[in-house]
Amino acid sequence: MKKIGVLTSGGDSPGMNAAIRAVVRKALFHDIEVSGIYHGYHGLMNGSIKPLTIGSVGDIIHRGGTMLGTARSEEFKTEAGQLKAIETLKSHGIEGLVVIGGDGSFRGAEKLSEKGIAAIGVPGTIDNDIPCTDFTIGFDTALNTVIEAVDKIRDTATSHERTFIIEVMGRDAGDLALWAGLADGAETILIPEADYSVDELLKTLKRGQERGKKHSIIVVAEGIGSAVELGNSIREKSGVECRVTVLGHIQRGGSPTAFDRVLASRLGAYAVECLLNGEKGKMVGLQNNQPVATPISEALNQKHTVDLSLYQLAKELSI
Numbered sequence: 001m002k003k004i005g006v007l008t009s010g011g012d013s014p015g016m017n018a019a020i021r022a023v024v025r026k027a028l029f030h031d032i033e034v035s036g037i038y039h040g041y042h043g044l045m046n047g048s049i050k051p052l053t054i055g056s057v058g059d060i061i062h063r064g065g066t067m068l069g070t071a072r073s074e075e076f077k078t079e080a081g082q083l084k085a086i087e088t089l090k091s092h093g094i095e096g097l098v099v100i101g102g103d104g105s106f107r108g109a110e111k112l113s114e115k116g117i118a119a120i121g122v123p124g125t126i127d128n129d130i131p132c133t134d135f136t137i138g139f140d141t142a143l144n145t146v147i148e149a150v151d152k153i154r155d156t157a158t159s160h161e162r163t164f165i166i167e168v169m170g171r172d173a174g175d176l177a178l179w180a181g182l183a184d185g186a187e188t189i190l191i192p193e194a195d196y197s198v199d200e201l202l203k204t205l206k207r208g209q210e211r212g213k214k215h216s217i218i219v220v221a222e223g224i225g226s227a228v229e230l231g232n233s234i235r236e237k238s239g240v241e242c243r244v245t246v247l248g249h250i251q252r253g254g255s256p257t258a259f260d261r262v263l264a265s266r267l268g269a270y271a272v273e274c275l276l277n278g279e280k281g282k283m284v285g286l287q288n289n290q291p292v293a294t295p296i297s298e299a300l301n302q303k304h305t306v307d308l309s310l311y312q313l314a315k316e317l318s319i
């Protein structure tokens with residue numbers, strides 16, 4: 001293999017730049033040329049490609065977002081779009097591809113591998129919703145952003161003796177809410193993977209009030225539905241006024257944490273190793289602190305699960 005490409009696709013996440021840097025430097029270390037493909041699969045189909053040098057990826061390890069830009073492309077989901085992408089890759093002499101993104105992006109990488117371009121996926125998403133890796137790049141940074149915000153809200157919750165509901169991202173996965181709730185000592189955590197009822201939640205609030213607790217923090221995963229509606233329902237059923245904060249896109253940005261930079265460096269470099277070993281259609285991940293590669297088809301056939309023992313622990317510690 002003489003030349004590989006790298007792109008970022010789908011939602012951005014902090015640490016993608018560190019992963020790009022690792023891919024580029026690891027490849028150059030092995031005398032392999034690297035092309036940067038801008039704006040995901042859209043840019044790939046349209047030839048938005050430039051060579052990357054050692055210097056091109058200097059001064060990015062600490063930056064959020066992605067220097068390559070990212071995009072979503074409906075056209076690439078079609079056979080014609082994928083063939084167009086293969087054409088572009090061949091015309092640039094690119095024999096292997098590293099795709100940094102989420103599960104949708106991995107399906108694209110799998111399609112390209114089936115059509116003759118070896119592609120390896122690197123999990124970049126704040127949602128931590130990809131199977132076969134303990135963590136995705138960006139999760140830890142988003143988690144730290146959430147807890148910084150919740151700590152601030154807690155100050156006001158304490159001063160004003162109020163109940164706050166904080167909605168965090170995560171798509172259908174509850175990881176971000178669960179870890180943030182545990183790290184923040186939230187009174188209640190609501191995630192899609194665990195059953196909950198408003199009545200149960202009200203009982204918890206009441207128990208807290210009876211032992212003199214004057215404020216409460218409820219962390220809600222976006223996957224369970226609207227925090228605003230939950231707030232309304234609590235008010236209707238109990239008269240308790242909840243203040244609702246939807247944290248939104250601040251969770252996707254910011255300088256990556258040390259954990260995410262190290263994870264991105266390891267997984268980006270490992271993806272290049274996989275290409276050098278002739279592997280394709282795989283995603284890399286970290287399991288038990290070791291980089292591993294799993295066929296994308298196998299990984300995406302599994303359902304991502306949260307560690308429910310953490311949920312139980314959070315419950316026990318917030319009595």
Ligand code: ADP
Pocket residue numbers: 009010011041071072073074075076077078101102103104105106107108109111125
């Ligand atoms: P993420 O990678 O963050 O999950 P998306 O699901 O939006 O984000 O996927 C990113 C891009 O990957 C899509 O815009 C599309 O171009 C490509 N993609 C998604 N699903 C498929 C698929 N089944 N086949 C081919 N390409 C896909």
